[in-house]
Amino acid sequence: MKRSIAGACAGLLSPLLMTGADAHPHVWVTLHSEILYAADGSMTGVRHAWKFDDMFSAYALQGIHHAKKGQYTREELASLAQLNVDSLKEYDYFTFARGDGKKLKFNGPIDYWLEYANPSLVLHFTLPLKTPAAPKALKVEVYDPTIFVDFEFAKETPVSLSGAPPQCLLTVDLPHQPTAAEQMQLSQLDATPLDASSPFAEIFANKMMVRCP
Amino acid sequence: MSSLHQKRARFKNLVAVLAALAVTFVAGAALAQGVPFGAPHPASAAMSGSGLAGWIFAEQAAFYRSLSGYIRASKDDGAAMWALFGISFLYGIFHAVGPGHGKAVISSYLVANQETWRRGVTLSFVSAGIQSVVAVIIVAIAAVLLEATAKTIGWTVHVVEIVSYGLIILIGLRLLFVKGRSFLIACRQFEWPVRQLEAAPSAAGMSPVFHRHNAGLIGCSHCETDGHGFHCDGDHDHASAWSHAHGPEPAELGGAGGWRRGLSAVMAVGLRPCSGAIIVLVFALAQDLFWTGVGATLLMGLGTALTVAVIATLAVSARQIAGRIASAQAGWGMLAMKAIEVGASALMIAFGALLLAGYMASEQLWMFTG
Numbered sequence: 305m306k307r308s309i310a311g312a313c314a315g316l317l318s319p320l321l322m323t324g325a326d327a328h329p330h331v332w333v334t335l336h337s338e339i340l341y342a343a344d345g346s347m348t349g350v351r352h353a354w355k356f357d358d359m360f361s362a363y364a365l366q367g368i369h370h371a372k373k374g375q376y377t378r379e380e381l382a383s384l385a386q387l388n389v390d391s392l393k394e395y396d397y398f399t400f401a402r403g404d405g406k407k408l409k410f411n412g413p414i415d416y417w418l419e420y421a422n423p424s425l426v427l428h429f430t431l432p433l434k435t436p437a438a439p440k441a442l443k444v445e446v447y448d449p450t451i452f453v454d455f456e457f458a459k460e461t462p463v464s465l466s467g468a469p470p471q472c473l474l475t476v477d478l479p480h481q482p483t484a485a486e487q488m489q490l491s492q493l494d495a496t497p498l499d500a501s502s503p504f505a506e507i508f509a510n511k512m513m514v515r516c517p
Numbered sequence: 518m519s520s521l522h523q524k525r526a527r528f529k530n531l532v533a534v535l536a537a538l539a540v541t542f543v544a545g546a547a548l549a550q551g552v553p554f555g556a557p558h559p560a561s562a563a564m565s566g567s568g569l570a571g572w573i574f575a576e577q578a579a580f581y582r583s584l585s586g587y588i589r590a591s592k593d594d595g596a597a598m599w600a601l602f603g604i605s606f607l608y609g610i611f612h613a614v615g616p617g618h619g620k621a622v623i624s625s626y627l628v629a630n631q632e633t634w635r636r637g638v639t640l641s642f643v644s645a646g647i648q649s650v651v652a653v654i655i656v657a658i659a660a661v662l663l664e665a666t667a668k669t670i671g672w673t674v675h676v677v678e679i680v681s682y683g684l685i686i687l688i689g690l691r692l693l694f695v696k697g698r699s700f701l702i703a704c705r706q707f708e709w710p711v712r713q714l715e716a717a718p719s720a721a722g723m724s725p726v727f728h729r730h731n732a733g734l735i736g737c738s739h740c741e742t743d744g745h746g747f748h749c750d751g752d753h754d755h756a757s758a759w760s761h762a763h764g765p766e767p768a769e770l771g772g773a774g775g776w777r778r779g780l781s782a783v784m785a786v787g788l789r790p791c792s793g794a795i796i797v798l799v800f801a802l803a804q805d806l807f808w809t810g811v812g813a814t815l816l817m818g819l820g821t822a823l824t825v826a827v828i829a830t831l832a833v834s835a836r837q838i839a840g841r842i843a844s845a846q847a848g849w850g851m852l853a854m855k856a857i858e859v860g861a862s863a864l865m866i867a868f869g870a871l872l873l874a875g876y877m878a879s880e881q882l883w884m885f886t887g
Contacts, residue, residue, distance in 0.1 A: 329578055330581075330792050330793055330796060332582065357582070357585070358585045358800070359584070359585045359796050359797065359800040360796060362796075362799055362800040362803040362804075363667050363670075363795070363796045363799045363800060364667050365667075365803070366660055366665070366666060366667045366670065366799045366802075366803070367660065367664050367665050367666035367667065367669070368666060387668060454578070
């Protein structure tokens with residue numbers, strides 16, 4: 305009898321537990337990234353171009369003053385671009401880099417601007433490394449651990465290298481279709497803490513890897 | 518890592534602890550296996566329904582992404598508008614299966630308050646309805662009338678959210694007070710006969726508790742008047758085990774005041790609009806199709822209401838089953854039910870507090886726009 309009561313308790317609790325961080329993407333970003341290298345062959349930063357989905361673009365553009373209907377100049381979008389990069393600081397720009405397994409830190413973004421190509425907004429920005437590095441194995445991941453933003457590599461030339469030493473080899477790893485076990489994990493998102501180090505987040509991570517032997 | 522991430526991690530840890538507790542309960546309990554949307558537990562989850570959550574996740578995302586195309590198309594195609602409404606409805610159903618949308622809070626409220634499933638379903642629909650209407654009102658005032666920016670809209674949603682979570686905590690506190698008092702009194706009543714039996718010769722000395730019982734504060738007061746110690750189960754109408762002078766009686770809840778309380782709870786929950794609805798509305802407005810967006814939002818709300826109602830019904834049924842089992846165990850069974858009610862009230866406060874503490878972790882409309 306006690307067990308049935310415990311069962312009933314669990315039955316009561318289960319629907320109650322379905323709360324927590326929201327695991328629904330509401331923003332979709334198609335990304336193109338360029339990994340930047342200095343003349344001495346060290347990696348200096350990442351240049352992003354993030355294209356937002358049409359609905360979020362319309363949302364972000366709401367109330368932004370513009371002279372011509374359906375057109376926005378870079379100047380008209382300057383304050384929004386500023387707002388974007390300011391807000392993204394809190395989320396580490398969704399960009400996580402490791403050189404030979406060690407975390408690489410970025411400075412705040414430079415050269416940032418927005419362009420509007422109907423129906424999408426594209427955010428351009430460059431993240432310079434705090435200190436340039438020349439790792440043998442570089443990994444840069446772009447993802448939102450909370451899955452509010454869904455990142456997806458652009459179909460054509462998702463990643464390019466700018467000024468990399470000739471022996472460097474780039475590979476790109478797309479977020480894969482979750483396996484059954486990972487889907488299970490997905491359904492437990494609310495109960496299981498997700499952090500950048502959890503292997504689960506890798507499902508959604510867009511990985512750029514550069515090997516420079 | 519920023520403080521937000523830490524906050525979020527802390528929040529998730531707490532949720533994980535709660536989940537671990539639930540899983541402990543589930544072990545060895547056949548009953549819980551029948552809860553289709555229940556928190557999955559590793560043992561059975563690996564075998565059953567593993568694809569369902571992922572499928573729902575993918576479907577709702579696909580529905581959402583198709584909305585913009587339908588909204589555009591409905592500009593000069595009436596059929597596309599009906600397709601849009603259909604998709605919005607389905608999106609609402611699927612979307613609400615995921616976390617959020619007040620399912621947890623509403624369920625806690627229903628369990629703590631001994632609500633009927635009918636009431637639960639009605640309140641779920643009212644809550645989802647309010648949620649849609651709030652989204653429409655915010656966008657209508659901020660975007661249509663004031664031509665405010667996304668930043669302002671995000672800020673407004675943010676403020677509404679904080680108010681909503683604050684109200685949830687207040688309602689939870691009120692429930693906890695009522696249910697906690699009722700539980701404590703039942704507790705005293707439950708322990709009393711044991712002491713009474715042990716100390717029977719000096720029964721006159723037991724006066725404080727004894728008198729309070731005789732004062733009719735407690736529904737079971739006839740137990741001690743039968744002269745055979747604590748034998749509630751002998752002549753007891755089990756239904757009356759629930760009726761206590763403290764806290765709302767089921768009958769009282771059925772009255773106008775009960776509805777008002779229920780409405781205040783769903784009002785608190787429903788205040789917080791869904792980010793998806795806000796984005797869809799603003800997008801529709803940008804296409805000069807605001808009213809189409811309003812239609813889509815209301816149908817999303819209807820879909821959400823269906824899902825929330827199912828979850829609420831599950832919670833209420835689980836409670837009723839527990840109640841039936843408990844009523845077979847006079848004494849502690851009733852106590853256990855009271856404990857569940859107290860627990861549910863506490864959960865409601867916990868949800869409110871967690872949401873408030875981690876309010877930025879729910880749906881960050883301001884992730885890019887301040």
